[in-house]
Amino acid sequence: MTTVIPIRPVESTQGARRGPPRHTPKGRQTSPQARERVAALCAGLAPRADLLIEHLHRLQDGEGALRHGDLAALAEMLKLSQVEVFEVASFYHHFEIVDDDAAVPATVVRVCDSLSCAMAGSATLTSDLKTALAHDSSVRVQTAPCIGQCHRAPAACVGQRQLPHATVDAVQALLASGDTGPRELPVPEASELKQLQRLLSGELSAEQVLAELKASNLRGLGGAGFPAWRKWETVRAQPGPRHMVVNIDEGEVGTFKDGHVLTSTQAGAPQVLEGLLIAAQVVGIDRVWMYLRDEYHDARVLMQRELEALQVRLQGLRAQHPGYTPPSIELRRGAGAYICGEESALIESVEGKRGLPRLKPPIVALHGVFGRPTLAHNPETLWWLPEILAHGGAWLTSHGRAGRNGLRRFSVSGRVKQPGVYLAPAGITLRELIDEHAGGMAEGHTLYAYLPGGASGGILPAALADVPLDFDTLAEHGAFIGSMAVVVLGQHDKARDAALNLMRFFEHESCGQCTPCRAGTTKAVDLIQAPVWDAALLGELSQVMRDASICGLGQAAPNPVDSVLRFFPHEVGA
Numbered sequence: 001m002t003t004v005i006p007i008r009p010v011e012s013t014q015g016a017r018r019g020p021p022r023h024t025p026k027g028r029q030t031s032p033q034a035r036e037r038v039a040a041l042c043a044g045l046a047p048r049a050d051l052l053i054e055h056l057h058r059l060q061d062g063e064g065a066l067r068h069g070d071l072a073a074l075a076e077m078l079k080l081s082q083v084e085v086f087e088v089a090s091f092y093h094h095f096e097i098v099d100d101d102a103a104v105p106a107t108v109v110r111v112c113d114s115l116s117c118a119m120a121g122s123a124t125l126t127s128d129l130k131t132a133l134a135h136d137s138s139v140r141v142q143t144a145p146c147i148g149q150c151h152r153a154p155a156a157c158v159g160q161r162q163l164p165h166a167t168v169d170a171v172q173a174l175l176a177s178g179d180t181g182p183r184e185l186p187v188p189e190a191s192e193l194k195q196l197q198r199l200l201s202g203e204l205s206a207e208q209v210l211a212e213l214k215a216s217n218l219r220g221l222g223g224a225g226f227p228a229w230r231k232w233e234t235v236r237a238q239p240g241p242r243h244m245v246v247n248i249d250e251g252e253v254g255t256f257k258d259g260h261v262l263t264s265t266q267a268g269a270p271q272v273l274e275g276l277l278i279a280a281q282v283v284g285i286d287r288v289w290m291y292l293r294d295e296y297h298d299a300r301v302l303m304q305r306e307l308e309a310l311q312v313r314l315q316g317l318r319a320q321h322p323g324y325t326p327p328s329i330e331l332r333r334g335a336g337a338y339i340c341g342e343e344s345a346l347i348e349s350v351e352g353k354r355g356l357p358r359l360k361p362p363i364v365a366l367h368g369v370f371g372r373p374t375l376a377h378n379p380e381t382l383w384w385l386p387e388i389l390a391h392g393g394a395w396l397t398s399h400g401r402a403g404r405n406g407l408r409r410f411s412v413s414g415r416v417k418q419p420g421v422y423l424a425p426a427g428i429t430l431r432e433l434i435d436e437h438a439g440g441m442a443e444g445h446t447l448y449a450y451l452p453g454g455a456s457g458g459i460l461p462a463a464l465a466d467v468p469l470d471f472d473t474l475a476e477h478g479a480f481i482g483s484m485a486v487v488v489l490g491q492h493d494k495a496r497d498a499a500l501n502l503m504r505f506f507e508h509e510s511c512g513q514c515t516p517c518r519a520g521t522t523k524a525v526d527l528i529q530a531p532v533w534d535a536a537l538l539g540e541l542s543q544v545m546r547d548a549s550i551c552g553l554g555q556a557a558p559n560p561v562d563s564v565l566r567f568f569p570h571e572v573g574a
Helices: 032-041 049-063 068-078 082-089 115-119 122-132 168-177 194-201 206-216 228-236 257-263 269-283 297-320 343-350 379-391 393-397 430-436 495-509 515-527 535-548 552-556 559-567
Strands: 107-112 139-144 156-158 161-163 242-248 285-292 328-333 374-377 407-414 420-425 447-451 485-490
Touching: 032 049, 032 068, 049 068, 049 082, 049 328, 068 082, 107 122, 107 168, 115 122, 115 407, 115 485, 115 495, 122 139, 122 168, 156 168, 161 168, 161 297, 194 269, 194 297, 194 379, 206 228, 206 269, 206 379, 206 393, 228 269, 228 374, 242 257, 242 269, 242 343, 242 379, 257 269, 257 297, 257 379, 257 407, 257 420, 269 285, 269 297, 269 374, 269 379, 285 297, 285 343, 297 328, 343 374, 374 379, 379 393, 407 430, 420 430, 430 447, 430 485, 447 495, 485 495, 495 515, 495 559, 515 535, 515 552, 535 552, 535 559
Parallel strands: 107 139, 242 285, 242 374, 285 328, 407 485
Antiparallel strands: 107 156, 156 161, 407 420, 447 485
Protein backbone atom coordinates (compact mmCIF):
# COMPACT_ATOMS: atom_id res chain seq x y z
CA MET A 1 0.00 0.00 0.00
CA THR A 2 1.44 3.38 -1.02
CA THR A 3 1.18 6.34 1.32
CA VAL A 4 0.59 9.66 -0.40
CA ILE A 5 1.99 12.68 1.39
CA PRO A 6 0.14 15.83 0.44
CA ILE A 7 2.34 18.69 -0.72
CA ARG A 8 1.34 22.09 0.50
CA PRO A 9 1.46 24.78 -2.14
CA VAL A 10 4.29 27.27 -1.77
CA GLU A 11 2.98 30.56 -0.64
CA SER A 12 4.11 33.56 -2.60
CA THR A 13 6.69 35.68 -0.76
CA GLN A 14 6.49 38.54 -3.21
CA GLY A 15 6.60 41.73 -1.29
CA ALA A 16 7.39 39.95 2.01
CA ARG A 17 10.35 41.07 4.14
CA ARG A 18 12.38 39.27 6.77
CA GLY A 19 13.46 42.51 8.37
CA PRO A 20 14.00 46.19 7.73
CA PRO A 21 15.70 47.08 4.44
CA ARG A 22 19.52 47.43 4.48
CA HIS A 23 20.92 50.79 3.53
CA THR A 24 24.59 49.86 4.07
CA PRO A 25 26.86 46.90 3.31
CA LYS A 26 27.35 44.32 6.02
CA GLY A 27 30.26 44.73 8.44
CA ARG A 28 31.83 47.70 10.23
CA GLN A 29 30.69 50.98 8.76
CA THR A 30 32.91 53.99 8.21
CA SER A 31 31.90 57.33 9.59
CA PRO A 32 32.21 60.58 7.62
CA GLN A 33 34.50 61.88 10.37
CA ALA A 34 36.87 58.91 10.00
CA ARG A 35 36.94 59.32 6.23
CA GLU A 36 37.80 63.00 6.55
CA ARG A 37 40.47 62.34 9.18
CA VAL A 38 42.15 59.59 7.12
CA ALA A 39 42.02 61.68 3.95
CA ALA A 40 43.63 64.64 5.73
CA LEU A 41 46.39 62.60 7.40
CA CYS A 42 47.19 60.69 4.19
CA ALA A 43 47.01 63.67 1.84
CA GLY A 44 49.60 63.52 -0.91
CA LEU A 45 50.12 59.77 -0.54
CA ALA A 46 48.89 57.73 -3.50
CA PRO A 47 46.01 55.40 -2.53
CA ARG A 48 47.88 52.23 -3.51
CA ALA A 49 47.75 48.91 -1.70
CA ASP A 50 51.55 48.59 -1.69
CA LEU A 51 51.68 51.86 0.29
CA LEU A 52 49.49 50.47 3.07
CA ILE A 53 52.28 50.61 5.66
CA GLU A 54 53.10 54.21 4.73
CA HIS A 55 49.43 55.10 5.24
CA LEU A 56 49.42 53.34 8.61
CA HIS A 57 52.45 55.40 9.66
CA ARG A 58 50.59 58.59 8.76
CA LEU A 59 47.69 57.56 11.00
CA GLN A 60 49.93 56.36 13.84
CA ASP A 61 52.03 59.55 13.77
CA GLY A 62 48.98 61.79 13.56
CA GLU A 63 46.73 60.13 16.12
CA GLY A 64 49.23 58.33 18.37
CA ALA A 65 47.54 55.01 17.57
CA LEU A 66 45.41 53.25 14.96
CA ARG A 67 41.74 53.54 15.78
CA HIS A 68 39.34 50.87 14.53
CA GLY A 69 37.19 53.39 12.70
CA ASP A 70 40.20 54.89 10.95
CA LEU A 71 41.39 51.46 9.84
CA ALA A 72 37.96 50.81 8.33
CA ALA A 73 38.07 54.14 6.50
CA LEU A 74 41.59 53.41 5.28
CA ALA A 75 40.50 50.02 3.93
CA GLU A 76 37.69 51.73 2.05
CA MET A 77 40.04 54.34 0.61
CA LEU A 78 42.63 51.76 -0.52
CA LYS A 79 39.92 49.35 -1.77
CA LEU A 80 41.16 46.61 0.54
CA SER A 81 39.19 44.41 2.89
CA GLN A 82 39.23 45.48 6.50
CA VAL A 83 40.86 42.21 7.51
CA GLU A 84 43.77 42.86 5.11
CA VAL A 85 44.43 46.22 6.73
CA PHE A 86 44.01 44.86 10.25
CA GLU A 87 46.34 41.87 9.75
CA VAL A 88 49.13 44.15 8.48
CA ALA A 89 48.59 46.75 11.20
CA SER A 90 48.69 44.07 13.91
CA PHE A 91 51.85 42.45 12.53
CA TYR A 92 54.29 45.32 13.14
CA HIS A 93 55.42 46.33 16.64
CA HIS A 94 55.31 50.09 16.08
CA PHE A 95 51.60 50.15 15.32
CA GLU A 96 49.10 50.18 18.18
CA ILE A 97 45.44 49.39 17.51
CA VAL A 98 42.90 50.88 19.93
CA ASP A 99 39.17 51.48 20.25
CA ASP A 100 37.81 54.65 18.72
CA ASP A 101 37.30 56.35 22.09
CA ALA A 102 40.47 55.08 23.79
CA ALA A 103 42.91 57.58 25.30
CA VAL A 104 46.47 57.27 23.99
CA PRO A 105 49.66 58.74 25.43
CA ALA A 106 51.19 61.72 23.67
CA THR A 107 54.66 60.17 23.88
CA VAL A 108 55.96 56.61 24.10
CA VAL A 109 59.39 56.07 25.64
CA ARG A 110 60.95 52.86 24.34
CA VAL A 111 63.90 51.58 26.37
CA CYS A 112 66.07 49.02 24.59
CA ASP A 113 66.34 45.74 26.49
CA SER A 114 68.63 43.88 24.07
CA LEU A 115 72.03 42.56 25.07
CA SER A 116 74.35 45.59 25.01
CA CYS A 117 71.77 47.83 26.67
CA ALA A 118 70.85 45.13 29.18
CA MET A 119 74.53 44.88 30.15
CA ALA A 120 74.52 48.66 30.64
CA GLY A 121 71.58 48.58 33.07
CA SER A 122 68.51 49.12 30.89
CA ALA A 123 66.29 47.05 33.22
CA THR A 124 67.00 49.44 36.09
CA LEU A 125 66.51 52.42 33.80
CA THR A 126 63.11 51.12 32.71
CA SER A 127 61.99 50.55 36.29
CA ASP A 128 63.19 53.99 37.40
CA LEU A 129 61.48 55.69 34.46
CA LYS A 130 58.18 53.97 35.19
CA THR A 131 58.39 55.15 38.79
CA ALA A 132 59.40 58.70 37.90
CA LEU A 133 56.71 59.08 35.22
CA ALA A 134 53.93 57.10 36.90
CA HIS A 135 51.92 60.28 37.52
CA ASP A 136 52.07 61.44 33.90
CA SER A 137 49.28 59.89 31.83
CA SER A 138 50.65 61.55 28.66
CA VAL A 139 53.71 59.28 28.69
CA ARG A 140 54.06 55.52 28.47
CA VAL A 141 57.32 53.70 29.19
CA GLN A 142 57.89 50.30 27.62
CA THR A 143 60.75 48.03 26.67
CA ALA A 144 61.76 47.51 23.06
CA PRO A 145 64.12 45.24 21.15
CA CYS A 146 67.36 46.59 19.66
CA ILE A 147 67.09 50.19 18.39
CA GLY A 148 70.51 50.37 16.74
CA GLN A 149 72.28 52.30 19.51
CA CYS A 150 74.27 49.44 21.05
CA HIS A 151 77.43 51.59 21.18
CA ARG A 152 75.60 54.21 23.26
CA ALA A 153 73.99 51.93 25.80
CA PRO A 154 71.67 52.15 27.56
CA ALA A 155 69.61 53.76 24.83
CA ALA A 156 66.03 54.87 24.57
CA CYS A 157 63.74 56.34 21.94
CA VAL A 158 61.58 59.21 23.23
CA GLY A 159 58.86 59.67 20.65
CA GLN A 160 60.93 59.79 17.47
CA ARG A 161 64.10 61.09 19.16
CA GLN A 162 66.82 58.55 19.89
CA LEU A 163 68.48 59.19 23.23
CA PRO A 164 71.93 57.65 23.67
CA HIS A 165 73.34 56.97 27.15
CA ALA A 166 69.82 57.49 28.47
CA THR A 167 69.14 58.46 32.07
CA VAL A 168 65.94 59.34 33.92
CA ASP A 169 66.95 63.01 34.02
CA ALA A 170 67.77 63.08 30.30
CA VAL A 171 64.41 61.52 29.39
CA GLN A 172 62.50 63.93 31.63
CA ALA A 173 64.38 66.90 30.19
CA LEU A 174 63.57 65.82 26.65
CA LEU A 175 59.90 65.35 27.53
CA ALA A 176 59.79 68.77 29.16
CA SER A 177 61.28 70.38 26.06
CA GLY A 178 58.70 68.74 23.81
CA ASP A 179 61.45 68.21 21.24
CA THR A 180 60.77 64.54 20.58
CA GLY A 181 60.89 64.54 16.79
CA PRO A 182 63.77 63.44 14.56
CA ARG A 183 67.01 65.43 14.67
CA GLU A 184 68.24 67.39 11.69
CA LEU A 185 71.59 65.74 11.00
CA PRO A 186 74.58 67.60 9.51
CA VAL A 187 74.64 67.78 5.74
CA PRO A 188 77.08 65.18 4.37
CA GLU A 189 79.71 65.97 1.78
CA ALA A 190 78.10 66.27 -1.64
CA SER A 191 78.98 63.57 -4.14
CA GLU A 192 80.15 64.57 -7.59
CA LEU A 193 79.01 61.18 -8.91
CA LYS A 194 82.37 60.80 -10.63
CA GLN A 195 82.22 57.04 -11.06
CA LEU A 196 78.64 57.14 -12.34
CA GLN A 197 79.65 59.81 -14.85
CA ARG A 198 82.55 57.62 -16.03
CA LEU A 199 80.06 54.85 -16.64
CA LEU A 200 77.59 57.10 -18.48
CA SER A 201 80.28 58.72 -20.62
CA GLY A 202 81.58 55.35 -21.81
CA GLU A 203 84.92 55.65 -20.05
CA LEU A 204 83.80 52.58 -18.10
CA SER A 205 81.68 49.83 -19.64
CA ALA A 206 79.26 47.64 -17.72
CA GLU A 207 81.60 44.71 -18.32
CA GLN A 208 84.54 46.62 -16.86
CA VAL A 209 82.51 47.45 -13.77
CA LEU A 210 81.64 43.79 -13.34
CA ALA A 211 85.31 42.84 -13.82
CA GLU A 212 86.40 45.25 -11.07
CA LEU A 213 83.63 43.96 -8.83
CA LYS A 214 84.88 40.39 -9.30
CA ALA A 215 88.49 41.46 -8.71
CA SER A 216 87.50 43.17 -5.45
CA ASN A 217 85.85 40.00 -4.09
CA LEU A 218 83.17 42.25 -2.61
CA ARG A 219 80.60 40.20 -0.76
CA GLY A 220 77.21 41.21 0.56
CA LEU A 221 77.81 42.92 3.90
CA GLY A 222 74.33 42.56 5.35
CA GLY A 223 75.02 39.15 6.86
CA ALA A 224 74.95 36.39 4.23
CA GLY A 225 78.22 37.32 2.51
CA PHE A 226 77.11 36.26 -0.98
CA PRO A 227 79.45 37.48 -3.77
CA ALA A 228 78.03 40.75 -5.10
CA TRP A 229 78.99 40.10 -8.73
CA ARG A 230 77.03 36.83 -8.78
CA LYS A 231 73.89 38.65 -7.70
CA TRP A 232 74.43 41.21 -10.46
CA GLU A 233 74.98 38.63 -13.17
CA THR A 234 71.99 36.55 -12.07
CA VAL A 235 69.57 39.48 -12.08
CA ARG A 236 71.09 41.00 -15.22
CA ALA A 237 70.47 37.76 -17.12
CA GLN A 238 66.72 37.88 -16.40
CA PRO A 239 64.18 39.60 -18.64
CA GLY A 240 63.10 43.05 -17.54
CA PRO A 241 61.69 44.91 -15.84
CA ARG A 242 64.17 44.37 -13.01
CA HIS A 243 63.97 45.84 -9.53
CA MET A 244 66.24 46.52 -6.55
CA VAL A 245 65.71 46.66 -2.79
CA VAL A 246 68.17 48.31 -0.43
CA ASN A 247 67.95 46.57 2.93
CA ILE A 248 68.47 49.15 5.70
CA ASP A 249 66.48 47.19 8.25
CA GLU A 250 69.51 46.17 10.31
CA GLY A 251 67.70 44.87 13.38
CA GLU A 252 70.31 42.29 14.40
CA VAL A 253 71.26 42.75 18.05
CA GLY A 254 74.64 44.50 18.16
CA THR A 255 74.45 45.89 14.60
CA PHE A 256 74.50 49.60 13.82
CA LYS A 257 77.04 50.04 11.02
CA ASP A 258 74.54 50.73 8.22
CA GLY A 259 73.06 53.58 10.23
CA HIS A 260 76.59 54.89 10.73
CA VAL A 261 77.36 54.64 7.01
CA LEU A 262 74.22 56.54 6.03
CA THR A 263 74.62 59.36 8.54
CA SER A 264 78.37 59.87 8.21
CA THR A 265 79.36 63.31 6.92
CA GLN A 266 82.28 61.68 5.08
CA ALA A 267 80.57 60.68 1.80
CA GLY A 268 77.87 58.71 3.65
CA ALA A 269 74.41 58.74 2.09
CA PRO A 270 75.49 60.46 -1.17
CA GLN A 271 78.05 57.71 -1.82
CA VAL A 272 75.49 55.01 -1.05
CA LEU A 273 73.16 56.61 -3.58
CA GLU A 274 75.92 56.77 -6.19
CA GLY A 275 76.60 53.08 -5.64
CA LEU A 276 72.89 52.41 -6.05
CA LEU A 277 72.81 54.27 -9.38
CA ILE A 278 75.91 52.43 -10.63
CA ALA A 279 74.39 49.04 -9.79
CA ALA A 280 71.10 50.07 -11.40
CA GLN A 281 72.83 51.15 -14.60
CA VAL A 282 74.93 48.00 -14.95
CA VAL A 283 72.18 45.53 -14.06
CA GLY A 284 69.37 47.40 -15.82
CA ILE A 285 67.17 48.31 -12.85
CA ASP A 286 63.89 50.18 -13.37
CA ARG A 287 62.67 50.69 -9.80
CA VAL A 288 64.39 50.82 -6.41
CA TRP A 289 62.94 50.64 -2.92
CA MET A 290 65.09 51.71 0.04
CA TYR A 291 63.64 50.01 3.13
CA LEU A 292 64.77 51.85 6.27
CA ARG A 293 64.21 50.54 9.79
CA ASP A 294 61.74 52.70 11.67
CA GLU A 295 64.04 53.28 14.63
CA TYR A 296 66.31 55.38 12.37
CA HIS A 297 64.09 58.48 12.36
CA ASP A 298 67.05 60.86 11.97
CA ALA A 299 68.38 58.89 9.00
CA ARG A 300 64.92 58.92 7.40
CA VAL A 301 64.82 62.72 7.42
CA LEU A 302 68.38 62.80 6.07
CA MET A 303 67.59 60.32 3.28
CA GLN A 304 64.47 62.21 2.24
CA ARG A 305 66.57 65.35 1.92
CA GLU A 306 69.34 63.55 0.00
CA LEU A 307 66.90 61.92 -2.41
CA GLU A 308 65.40 65.32 -3.19
CA ALA A 309 68.89 66.72 -3.84
CA LEU A 310 69.69 63.70 -6.02
CA GLN A 311 66.71 64.33 -8.26
CA VAL A 312 68.12 67.77 -9.06
CA ARG A 313 71.50 66.21 -9.90
CA LEU A 314 69.87 63.58 -12.09
CA GLN A 315 68.11 66.24 -14.16
CA GLY A 316 71.52 67.60 -15.08
CA LEU A 317 72.83 64.12 -15.90
CA ARG A 318 69.86 63.41 -18.15
CA ALA A 319 70.53 66.64 -20.03
CA GLN A 320 74.22 65.75 -20.32
CA HIS A 321 73.52 62.14 -21.34
CA PRO A 322 70.20 62.13 -23.26
CA GLY A 323 69.98 58.33 -23.34
CA TYR A 324 70.26 57.98 -19.56
CA THR A 325 67.12 56.93 -17.69
CA PRO A 326 67.75 56.65 -13.94
CA PRO A 327 65.57 54.32 -11.89
CA SER A 328 62.70 55.58 -9.80
CA ILE A 329 63.66 55.45 -6.10
CA GLU A 330 61.19 55.13 -3.22
CA LEU A 331 62.11 55.40 0.45
CA ARG A 332 60.01 53.02 2.52
CA ARG A 333 59.68 53.05 6.30
CA GLY A 334 59.79 49.83 8.29
CA ALA A 335 57.55 49.43 11.31
CA GLY A 336 59.54 47.54 13.93
CA ALA A 337 59.91 43.98 12.67
CA TYR A 338 63.35 42.32 12.78
CA ILE A 339 62.12 39.61 10.44
CA CYS A 340 61.99 42.18 7.62
CA GLY A 341 65.77 42.08 7.55
CA GLU A 342 65.27 38.77 5.72
CA GLU A 343 65.15 39.83 2.07
CA SER A 344 61.95 38.04 1.04
CA ALA A 345 60.12 39.27 4.16
CA LEU A 346 61.34 42.76 3.34
CA ILE A 347 59.91 42.39 -0.16
CA GLU A 348 56.55 41.31 1.26
CA SER A 349 56.60 44.45 3.40
CA VAL A 350 57.47 46.62 0.39
CA GLU A 351 54.38 45.18 -1.29
CA GLY A 352 52.28 46.36 1.67
CA LYS A 353 51.88 43.00 3.37
CA ARG A 354 52.93 41.28 6.58
CA GLY A 355 56.66 40.57 6.62
CA LEU A 356 56.41 36.81 6.23
CA PRO A 357 59.47 35.15 4.62
CA ARG A 358 58.79 33.35 1.37
CA LEU A 359 59.57 29.73 0.72
CA LYS A 360 62.58 29.23 -1.54
CA PRO A 361 63.01 28.51 -4.39
CA PRO A 362 62.50 30.75 -6.26
CA ILE A 363 65.16 33.14 -4.97
CA VAL A 364 64.43 36.87 -5.04
CA ALA A 365 66.98 37.38 -7.83
CA LEU A 366 64.50 35.52 -10.03
CA HIS A 367 61.18 36.32 -8.37
CA GLY A 368 61.29 39.34 -6.11
CA VAL A 369 59.26 42.54 -5.79
CA PHE A 370 55.93 42.10 -7.58
CA GLY A 371 57.29 38.88 -9.08
CA ARG A 372 60.12 40.57 -10.96
CA PRO A 373 63.89 39.77 -10.78
CA THR A 374 65.25 41.76 -7.85
CA LEU A 375 68.75 42.77 -6.76
CA ALA A 376 69.04 43.02 -2.95
CA HIS A 377 71.89 44.85 -1.22
CA ASN A 378 72.54 46.58 2.07
CA PRO A 379 73.81 50.21 2.01
CA GLU A 380 77.38 49.36 3.05
CA THR A 381 77.78 47.09 0.03
CA LEU A 382 76.61 49.92 -2.25
CA TRP A 383 78.92 52.38 -0.47
CA TRP A 384 81.93 50.34 -1.59
CA LEU A 385 81.13 50.50 -5.32
CA PRO A 386 82.46 54.03 -6.00
CA GLU A 387 85.53 53.20 -3.89
CA ILE A 388 86.22 50.08 -5.94
CA LEU A 389 85.85 51.90 -9.25
CA ALA A 390 88.02 54.78 -8.07
CA HIS A 391 90.89 52.61 -6.77
CA GLY A 392 90.38 49.29 -8.57
CA GLY A 393 89.25 45.91 -7.30
CA ALA A 394 92.83 44.82 -6.62
CA TRP A 395 93.23 47.75 -4.22
CA LEU A 396 90.49 46.39 -1.95
CA THR A 397 91.94 42.88 -1.92
CA SER A 398 95.39 44.26 -1.05
CA HIS A 399 94.10 44.81 2.50
CA GLY A 400 93.63 42.02 5.00
CA ARG A 401 95.34 39.80 7.55
CA ALA A 402 95.81 36.10 8.13
CA GLY A 403 95.35 35.33 4.44
CA ARG A 404 92.02 37.16 4.23
CA ASN A 405 91.31 39.92 1.70
CA GLY A 406 89.42 43.20 1.99
CA LEU A 407 88.21 45.67 4.58
CA ARG A 408 85.30 45.16 6.96
CA ARG A 409 83.23 47.47 9.12
CA PHE A 410 82.65 46.09 12.60
CA SER A 411 79.97 47.27 15.02
CA VAL A 412 81.62 46.92 18.44
CA SER A 413 79.72 47.23 21.73
CA GLY A 414 79.72 45.81 25.22
CA ARG A 415 82.63 45.83 27.68
CA VAL A 416 85.09 47.96 25.71
CA LYS A 417 86.32 51.49 26.37
CA GLN A 418 85.28 52.92 23.00
CA PRO A 419 82.28 51.20 21.43
CA GLY A 420 81.62 52.22 17.83
CA VAL A 421 81.96 51.36 14.15
CA TYR A 422 85.49 50.52 13.00
CA LEU A 423 86.89 49.88 9.54
CA ALA A 424 89.48 47.12 9.91
CA PRO A 425 91.26 44.55 7.76
CA ALA A 426 89.45 41.32 7.03
CA GLY A 427 90.95 38.60 9.19
CA ILE A 428 91.62 40.84 12.19
CA THR A 429 91.18 38.99 15.47
CA LEU A 430 88.86 39.97 18.28
CA ARG A 431 91.82 40.79 20.51
CA GLU A 432 93.36 43.02 17.84
CA LEU A 433 90.03 44.70 17.17
CA ILE A 434 89.62 45.59 20.84
CA ASP A 435 93.21 46.74 21.37
CA GLU A 436 93.77 48.59 18.09
CA HIS A 437 90.37 50.17 17.58
CA ALA A 438 88.07 49.98 20.62
CA GLY A 439 90.56 51.34 23.18
CA GLY A 440 90.93 48.06 25.07
CA MET A 441 88.62 46.49 27.59
CA ALA A 442 86.50 48.74 29.80
CA GLU A 443 87.88 49.51 33.24
CA GLY A 444 87.38 46.65 35.67
CA HIS A 445 86.63 44.10 32.94
CA THR A 446 88.69 41.35 31.38
CA LEU A 447 87.65 39.47 28.26
CA TYR A 448 85.42 36.50 28.99
CA ALA A 449 83.40 35.88 25.82
CA TYR A 450 82.18 37.61 22.68
CA LEU A 451 79.54 37.50 19.99
CA PRO A 452 81.30 37.69 16.61
CA GLY A 453 78.15 38.13 14.49
CA GLY A 454 75.31 39.58 16.51
CA ALA A 455 72.44 37.68 18.07
CA SER A 456 72.57 34.75 15.65
CA GLY A 457 76.34 34.37 15.21
CA GLY A 458 77.02 32.35 18.36
CA ILE A 459 79.01 33.08 21.54
CA LEU A 460 82.72 32.31 21.67
CA PRO A 461 85.05 32.15 24.70
CA ALA A 462 88.09 34.36 25.30
CA ALA A 463 90.26 31.36 24.38
CA LEU A 464 89.17 31.95 20.74
CA ALA A 465 89.95 35.66 20.72
CA ASP A 466 92.84 35.13 18.28
CA VAL A 467 90.81 33.47 15.53
CA PRO A 468 90.64 35.61 12.34
CA LEU A 469 87.29 37.33 11.97
CA ASP A 470 85.85 36.97 8.49
CA PHE A 471 83.41 35.01 6.40
CA ASP A 472 83.87 31.25 6.79
CA THR A 473 86.62 31.43 9.44
CA LEU A 474 84.37 30.63 12.42
CA ALA A 475 82.36 27.73 11.02
CA GLU A 476 84.40 25.06 12.80
CA HIS A 477 83.52 26.73 16.09
CA GLY A 478 79.78 26.75 15.34
CA ALA A 479 79.73 30.51 14.79
CA PHE A 480 79.74 33.00 11.93
CA ILE A 481 80.61 36.64 11.33
CA GLY A 482 77.22 37.61 9.84
CA SER A 483 76.79 41.37 9.85
CA MET A 484 80.04 41.78 11.84
CA ALA A 485 78.29 42.83 15.03
CA VAL A 486 80.75 42.21 17.85
CA VAL A 487 79.45 42.29 21.44
CA VAL A 488 82.12 41.86 24.12
CA LEU A 489 81.41 40.23 27.49
CA GLY A 490 83.57 40.63 30.61
CA GLN A 491 84.31 38.32 33.51
CA HIS A 492 81.28 39.58 35.46
CA ASP A 493 78.90 38.55 32.68
CA LYS A 494 77.48 35.10 32.02
CA ALA A 495 77.13 33.50 28.62
CA ARG A 496 73.91 31.78 29.72
CA ASP A 497 72.36 35.15 30.60
CA ALA A 498 73.36 36.46 27.19
CA ALA A 499 71.81 33.41 25.50
CA LEU A 500 68.55 33.94 27.41
CA ASN A 501 68.43 37.61 26.39
CA LEU A 502 69.03 36.68 22.76
CA MET A 503 66.48 33.86 22.72
CA ARG A 504 63.85 36.17 24.20
CA PHE A 505 64.63 38.54 21.35
CA PHE A 506 64.12 35.78 18.79
CA GLU A 507 60.89 34.70 20.48
CA HIS A 508 59.59 38.27 20.32
CA GLU A 509 60.65 38.75 16.70
CA SER A 510 59.57 35.41 15.21
CA CYS A 511 56.92 36.08 12.58
CA GLY A 512 55.08 32.95 13.73
CA GLN A 513 54.62 31.55 10.23
CA CYS A 514 56.36 28.22 10.86
CA THR A 515 55.96 26.02 13.93
CA PRO A 516 59.65 25.12 14.47
CA CYS A 517 60.55 28.79 14.97
CA ARG A 518 57.33 29.98 16.63
CA ALA A 519 57.13 27.15 19.15
CA GLY A 520 60.86 26.41 19.23
CA THR A 521 61.94 29.83 20.45
CA THR A 522 59.28 29.79 23.18
CA LYS A 523 60.29 26.29 24.29
CA ALA A 524 63.96 27.26 24.30
CA VAL A 525 63.26 30.28 26.52
CA ASP A 526 61.54 27.97 29.01
CA LEU A 527 64.31 25.36 28.95
CA ILE A 528 67.26 27.70 29.41
CA GLN A 529 65.75 29.30 32.50
CA ALA A 530 66.18 26.00 34.36
CA PRO A 531 69.07 25.91 36.87
CA VAL A 532 70.50 22.90 35.04
CA TRP A 533 70.01 22.76 31.29
CA ASP A 534 68.68 19.63 29.63
CA ALA A 535 71.44 19.36 27.03
CA ALA A 536 69.90 16.41 25.19
CA LEU A 537 66.49 18.05 24.80
CA LEU A 538 68.02 21.40 23.82
CA GLY A 539 70.16 19.64 21.22
CA GLU A 540 67.13 17.91 19.75
CA LEU A 541 65.17 21.18 19.70
CA SER A 542 68.06 22.96 18.04
CA GLN A 543 68.28 20.37 15.27
CA VAL A 544 64.54 20.56 14.53
CA MET A 545 64.67 24.35 14.34
CA ARG A 546 67.66 24.26 11.97
CA ASP A 547 66.18 21.60 9.71
CA ALA A 548 62.58 22.75 9.51
CA SER A 549 62.41 26.54 9.93
CA ILE A 550 61.51 28.50 6.82
CA CYS A 551 64.11 31.27 7.15
CA GLY A 552 67.38 32.18 8.81
CA LEU A 553 65.77 33.46 12.01
CA GLY A 554 64.60 30.05 13.16
CA GLN A 555 67.60 28.29 11.64
CA ALA A 556 70.14 30.47 13.48
CA ALA A 557 68.24 31.19 16.71
CA PRO A 558 69.71 28.11 18.49
CA ASN A 559 73.31 29.24 17.90
CA PRO A 560 73.76 31.10 21.22
CA VAL A 561 72.35 28.16 23.19
CA ASP A 562 74.49 25.65 21.32
CA SER A 563 77.53 27.82 21.99
CA VAL A 564 76.88 27.88 25.73
CA LEU A 565 76.54 24.10 25.81
CA ARG A 566 79.78 23.72 23.85
CA PHE A 567 82.04 26.35 25.43
CA PHE A 568 80.49 27.24 28.80
CA PRO A 569 79.08 23.96 30.23
CA HIS A 570 80.19 25.00 33.72
CA GLU A 571 77.54 27.74 33.67
CA VAL A 572 74.62 25.38 33.02
CA GLY A 573 75.60 22.15 34.72
CA ALA A 574 75.43 20.29 31.41
